[in-house]
Amino acid sequence: MISAVLEADRAVMATASGNHNANSRTPTGIPGLDKLLNGGLPKGRIILLTGGPGTGKTILSSQFLVNGILDYDENGVYVSLDENKQHVCEEMLDFGWDLSDLESNKKLALLEASPIRYLPSEIKVGKLTVGRREFSMATLIDMIKSSVSELGAKRIVVDPVTTLVFQYEGQAQQRTALVELIEALADTDATCIITTELRRPGFERNVDYEEYLAHGVILLQQLQVGKSLLRVIQIEKMRKTPVDNQPRPYRITETGIEVFPRESVL
Ligand SMILES: Nc1ncnc2c1ncn2[C@@H]1O[C@H](COP(=O)(O)OP(=O)(O)O)[C@@H](O)[C@H]1O
Numbered sequence: 001m002i003s004a005v006l007e008a009d010r011a012v013m014a015t016a017s018g019n020h021n022a023n024s025r026t027p028t029g030i031p032g033l034d035k036l037l038n039g040g041l042p043k044g045r046i047i048l049l050t051g052g053p054g055t056g057k058t059i060l061s062s063q064f065l066v067n068g069i070l071d072y073d074e075n076g077v078y079v080s081l082d083e084n085k086q087h088v089c090e091e092m093l094d095f096g097w098d099l100s101d102l103e104s105n106k107k108l109a110l111l112e113a114s115p116i117r118y119l120p121s122e123i124k125v126g127k128l129t130v131g132r133r134e135f136s137m138a139t140l141i142d143m144i145k146s147s148v149s150e151l152g153a154k155r156i157v158v159d160p161v162t163t164l165v166f167q168y169e170g171q172a173q174q175r176t177a178l179v180e181l182i183e184a185l186a187d188t189d190a191t192c193i194i195t196t197e198l199r200r201p202g203f204e205r206n207v208d209y210e211e212y213l214a215h216g217v218i219l220l221q222q223l224q225v226g227k228s229l230l231r232v233i234q235i236e237k238m239r240k241t242p243v244d245n246q247p248r249p250y251r252i253t254e255t256g257i258e259v260f261p262r263e264s265v266l
Pocket residue numbers: 051052053054055056057058059060094252253254
């Protein structure tokens with residue numbers, strides 16, 4: 001009897017330490033990137049992927065989900081907030097990633113903002129009247145949670161979170177909205193990438209609090225080097241993780257993103 005209790009205790013402790021293992025990684029499977037990340041993204045954490053338009057945020061985050069499904073047997077949820085899902089599917093098919101097929105096979109859930117984008121300014125929920133904003137965030141969180149439990153998803157992408165957050169006025173409200181979303185994502189225990197558009201008016205001012213809330217930040221940039229543009233990736237921050245934080249070149253090709261972890265930029 002006592003030994004059975006001890007056994008159970010040990011099992012609980014093993015699970016607990018497993019959940020808090022600082023070295024647990026979720027490999028992105030993106031060539032070269034896991035080397036910078038010391039094996040992958042920290043498991044169950046929220047990572048901010050930030051960069052200007054056209055830097056490859058949507059490609060990188062789709063590649064993270066597709067690799068998860070095909071190479072690591074981890075289902076995913078993709079929340080597309082700026083583009084409709086047909087559009088994302090068409091674009092990603094260029095890289096050989098058939099998102100609709102993965103969706104039909106219940107490996108991937110594709111959620112889009114259109115159900116919440118065209119809501120009236122006030123909505124009746126039972127006897128209560130709530131504002132559009134409160135409702136849309138709550139609806140989105142519900143949609144994410146039910147997809148995660150339906151698929152047992154281990155990876156989530158929200159791309160980009162900027163639109164959602166900027167529907168709120170004032171920094172305090174924006175922060176609250178983001179905290180709410182991040183807490184809901186953290187509750188799922190999935191490894192999450194949320195993307196933000198960098199060159200959005202007013203965004204720079206708000207970068208700090210977003211970075212503060214996320215577990216890590218990956219920055220994508222295009223630098224002018226002589227007459228050509230160079231794509232550069234940098235792991236700006238990753239809490240409690242030894243990472244390579246030097247800027248490194250990356251390419252976008254017909255197979256997706258490839259990072260060159262040994263090449264320096266300057
Ligand atoms: N087959 C391809 N080969 C090389 N570059 C590509 C290819 N397809 C798209 N791109 C590049 O990818 C970028 C768009 O990536 P995307 O992930 O949509 O950017 P973001 O989401 O950051 O706005 C564009 O700069 C485009 O030039």
